[in-house]
Structures are given as C-alpha cells and as structure tokens.
Amino acid sequence: MNTKRRKINVIVVVFLFLALGAVLYHAYFSSNVPNPGLDDKFRNFNSEQKTAFIELNAESDPALAWAYLKEGFIINGQVVGNVHDYAHTIGNKAYEKFGINGIKICDPAFAFGCFHGVTEAMLVIEGLESMQSIETECLRIFPPEQSQNYTGCIHGAGHGVYEFEHKNLKKALADCDIITEPYRQYCYDGVFMENSFTPESKIFDEKNPWKFCTDLPLIYHRNCARYQSQVFLGQSGTIDSVSMVGKNCGLGSTILLRETCFESLGYYIAQSTLGVPAEILKSCEKMPNKEGREICIKGGAIETIFQRYGDFKNSADKLCRSLTEPKRTECLENIKNMIAQYVKEN
Secondary structure, three states: OHHHHHHHHHHHHHHHHHHHHHHHHHHHHHHHOOOOOOOHHHHHOOHHHHHHHHHHHHHHOHHHHHHHHHHHHEEOOEEOOOOHHHHHHHHHHHHHHHHHHHHHHOOOHHHHHHHHHHHHHHHHHHOHHHHHHHHHHHHHHOOOOOOOHHHHHHHHHHHHHHHHOOOOHHHHHHHHOOOOHHHHHHHHHHHHHHHHOOHHHHOOOOOOOOHHHHOOOHHHHHHHHHOHHHHHOOOOOOHHHHHHHHHHHOOOOOHHHHHHHHHHHHHHHHHHHOOOHHHHHHHHOOOOOHHHHHHHHHHHHHHHHHHOEOOHHHHHHHHHHOOOOOHHHHHHHHHHHHHHHOHHHO
C-alpha cells in the first residue's frame, strides 16, 4: 500500500511540475514578448524572442501569427525588416493545422514566405506522393490567369523536397520533374535556395568558381545562377564582400550565368540595405564592369519592389533612372509590371 501511495505521489508531483513549467513559460513570453498589435517593440526583439513569439502563436493560431508578423513589419504599406524565415514557420504550422487550405491565410508579403512554408511542410510530411497534388492545388487555389501566386506555392515544394531527400540536390531536382514542365522551374528554385543556406554550399574552387553550376545540365543553370551570389558571399555573408562576389559573377562562362548572378547580387544588396537607393548604388558600383554594375542595380530595383521596402516605388524608380539606355527603359518597364501584378495583390 505504501509503495502504491508513493507512486501516486510521484505522479502528482511530476504533473504539478509540468503544469508549473507551462505556466512559467507562458508567463515569461506574455511579459517579455508583448502583442505587437499593442506594442511595436516586437520589431526590436532579438532573434530568440521573435522566434519564440511566432512559434508560440503559430502553433495555436497561424492566421493570428501571420497578422502579428505583418503588423510588426509592414508600416504604412512598406516592409521594415526581413522576416521571410518567420513567414516560413507560420506557413509550416498552417499546413499542419489546416492542410493545403492553410495557404489561404497567407498572402505574398515577405517574398511569399508563408506560401513557401505551407507546401514545404506538405512535401516533408506527405512525401513525394504529394508532389503532383501540390501542383494541382496551387493552380486551383491560385489560377495563373488571375495572379502569379501559384509560383510561390510551387516554389515551397522545392524547399520541402530538398529536406525530404536529406539535402541531396540532384535527387531533389529530379523529384521536381514530377511537376509538369511549365511549372517545375519554381520547384528547382526552391531546391537551389534551400541548398544555398547550407555551410557546404559556401565552399567552392576559387580557380573554377562556377563548377557547381556548369557540372549540372543546362536546364538548371538559370536557377543555379540565381543563388551563386549567396554561395560566393561565403560563410560571413556580409555586404563588404560584394566586390569579390562581382568578380566571380563576371567569370561565368555564359551570358546567362553572368547576368543572372549580377542580378541576384542586386537582390541580396537590396535585402541587406532594406532597399535604400544610395546604398544599393554604392555597392553595385563595385562590380567589375559597367554591364555588371547596371544589372546589379536593376536587380536591386526589382527586389525593392518585390519586398516592398520603404518608399519602394520612388526608390526603384530612382535606381532604374540611374541606368543608361536600353537598360533604363527595361528596368522601368519591369518595375511597372511588378507594381501592377504584385503590389495590388497585397
């Protein structure tokens, strides 16, 4: 009898301990991570606090977490911080809670991160059997004749299949071919983006920096080149390295590789400076030639619109007008089209 009572007492103590832990956990975050709808200090929290807040709320109510993230980082219609990863997290939880229809809580804010997270989770959880369903559902929910949102939806599958294949890039790319030809490039893009985050991808032969891409079939070269600037930035990933990155971009063996690399470096510079034109111009000036400089600036203008950084319309216009013809006209036309199709959707 005494033994039985002791077991019951132990169970009670453990239960109380866990209950107390839960109370303390929620009490900590309720006091240290205030509701951004009431206190805009959310934007100034450290990474650990932001992550904890988003994960805690996304677990129970992904739609509310998405609203919090947007309220915290979109001010007067302009993005004031890079929170793409947090958007992924919310998308992951939206899928876990609602399935593919969880994507309906998302919108294109923060470079489609919420969309990416939904289909990323679907692929990881359900496996390759879900690849065709992802394409079908993305096109059903986001008809191509109505918007470009299906691209971000399919892109997420690339993130997921890379994880599903345990970071085996070639297997992941082959899996993307389950998707029909017009749309599989968006899956490829997700694979290369996810690969660019790995420490292993930052290691390259300085004598032959493009070997990683050129060893792949031609159909992958554009998507590969889009993330080579991230590879060339190395482990530090600091904007101070852009001159070296520009030099490596210029060593691409084809126009496609070189131009895509210069443009994607412009994307990165815009992200790092939150779309400040003077900073983009200053960094792109470090490119090895005029062609590289102007393509870099064009990339900065495109990303400033895409991310909707502060005063994005005027900033992108200023960047485009710094170019010489015909690139000036091409750039202005690009941002005009982006504003018409993307900004309206937000």
